[in-house]
Amino acid sequence: MKTGSTKAPSLAQLFTSTLIISACTFGGGFVIASLMKKDFVDKHHWMEESEMMDFVAIAQSCPGAIAVNTAILSGYQMRGVPGIAVAVCATILPPLVILSLISVFYNAFASSTVLALLLKGMQAGIAAVILDVVLSLGETVIQKGGAVDVAVMILAFAACWFLKLSATWIILAILLFGIVRVLIQNGSKKEASK
Amino acid sequence: MTLLQLFISFFQVGLFSVGGGYAAVPLIQDQIVDSFHWLTVREFSDLLTIAEMTPGPIAVNSATFVGTRIAGFPGALIATLGCILPSLLLVSALGVAYRKYGRLYAVQTVLATMRPAVAALIASAFLTILLNVVFVSEPAGQKVDVLATVLFVGALVAIRVRKKNAILTMLACGVLYTLSHLLIQF
Numbered sequence: 001m002k003t004g005s006t007k008a009p010s011l012a013q014l015f016t017s018t019l020i021i022s023a024c025t026f027g028g029g030f031v032i033a034s035l036m037k038k039d040f041v042d043k044h045h046w047m048e049e050s051e052m053m054d055f056v057a058i059a060q061s062c063p064g065a066i067a068v069n070t071a072i073l074s075g076y077q078m079r080g081v082p083g084i085a086v087a088v089c090a091t092i093l094p095p096l097v098i099l100s101l102i103s104v105f106y107n108a109f110a111s112s113t114v115l116a117l118l119l120k121g122m123q124a125g126i127a128a129v130i131l132d133v134v135l136s137l138g139e140t141v142i143q144k145g146g147a148v149d150v151a152v153m154i155l156a157f158a159a160c161w162f163l164k165l166s167a168t169w170i171i172l173a174i175l176l177f178g179i180v181r182v183l184i185q186n187g188s189k190k191e192a193s194k
Numbered sequence: 195m196t197l198l199q200l201f202i203s204f205f206q207v208g209l210f211s212v213g214g215g216y217a218a219v220p221l222i223q224d225q226i227v228d229s230f231h232w233l234t235v236r237e238f239s240d241l242l243t244i245a246e247m248t249p250g251p252i253a254v255n256s257a258t259f260v261g262t263r264i265a266g267f268p269g270a271l272i273a274t275l276g277c278i279l280p281s282l283l284l285v286s287a288l289g290v291a292y293r294k295y296g297r298l299y300a301v302q303t304v305l306a307t308m309r310p311a312v313a314a315l316i317a318s319a320f321l322t323i324l325l326n327v328v329f330v331s332e333p334a335g336q337k338v339d340v341l342a343t344v345l346f347v348g349a350l351v352a353i354r355v356r357k358k359n360a361i362l363t364m365l366a367c368g369v370l371y372t373l374s375h376l377l378i379q380f
Contacts, residue, residue, distance in 0.1 A: 025249050031323075062288065072281060096254070102244055106240065110240065114376075125349045125364030126364055129360045137312070138313055145310060148307070156314035179304055181304075182300045
């Protein structure tokens with residue numbers, strides 16, 4: 001089922017890792033995807049970095065929450081259908097439990113200064129984790145990729161950060177570009193074989 | 195009846211919110227505020243505040259919050275299930291296709307073209323969070339949060355150079371920030 005230097009986790013390991021990541025992650029799908037990359041790829045070697053990147057791209061361009069979509073894809077890749085069930089349960093369990101409690105104790109929760117401080121401090125840590133992931137991914141692109149890959153990275157960043165285009169449209173545009181690239185390569189191969 | 199309606203509403207949220215996060219907010223508002231009046235506008239904005247302060251995707255957080263309000267824990271469960279069902283069907287199918295065809299040369303080329311873009315999108319998400327960490331909005335204008343900035347640099351060294359555990363580092367940042375603020379106040 002798995003190839004290369006990766007090994008599949010047990011369902012219990014997958015559940016525990018995903019649960020901890022989901023319970024401690026604030027602020028959007030890319031944050032949880034960064035933490036999954038650090039844990040599943042760098043720490044445990046359950047998946048390849050390239051697989052994780054593919055899953056984030058697919059998760060971003062599909063309906064639904066990025067965290068749930070990434071959990072489905074990586075759960076299936078590592079442990080098949082039971083992997084999906086385990087990874088999805090571990091992803092939604094923390095928000096399900098926490099929000100159920102909060103909907104009852106909302107006022108005490110929203111006015112807590114200590115909680116606001118705790119969250120602000122954790123955000124500093126989250127920023128560091130994501131920068132670490134970004135640096136590793138950027139390194140891979142620059143070392144292993146060609147000029148086209150670096151250009152795609154720079155253009156996608158400019159489109160997202162400066163032009164404020166939605167991440168989904170950027171991914172879909174690059175998907176189209178990738179398909180055109182394959183078609184051109186196939187075309188020139190046929191030309192060469194004539 | 196209410197459970198069925200909850201399920202259908204959040205199924206629609208799950209089905210039509212492509213891109214996750216804040217892309218889902220107008221859809222959720224349309225269903226739970228405008229169409230069914232399950233929450234007032236004020237409660238909805240409270241919900242967004244909570245969703246930002248708690249782990250988990252906004253859509254799942256909203257489903258749980260509204261579900262609990264309307265029909266207790268079963269409501270939370272049904273609404274959350276409705277919200278993730280479209281993903282479960284569609285994304286699982288793509289997962290199967292990925293395993294079957296992902297190693298084909300043409301598919302690999304397309305996917306390899308997309309990977310640098312993913313790195314760029316994560317970089318952009320990072321900058322948004324970093325600005326939030328470094329600057330605090332005060333009535334007098336923007337101010338640099340020195341303590342948060344120092345913690346960010348410290349955490350980066352801990353994770354990247356010392357290879358410390360990412361989640362423990364995040365939690366340590368939260369605790370250190372809170373303790374320092376409380377100490378300053380006393």
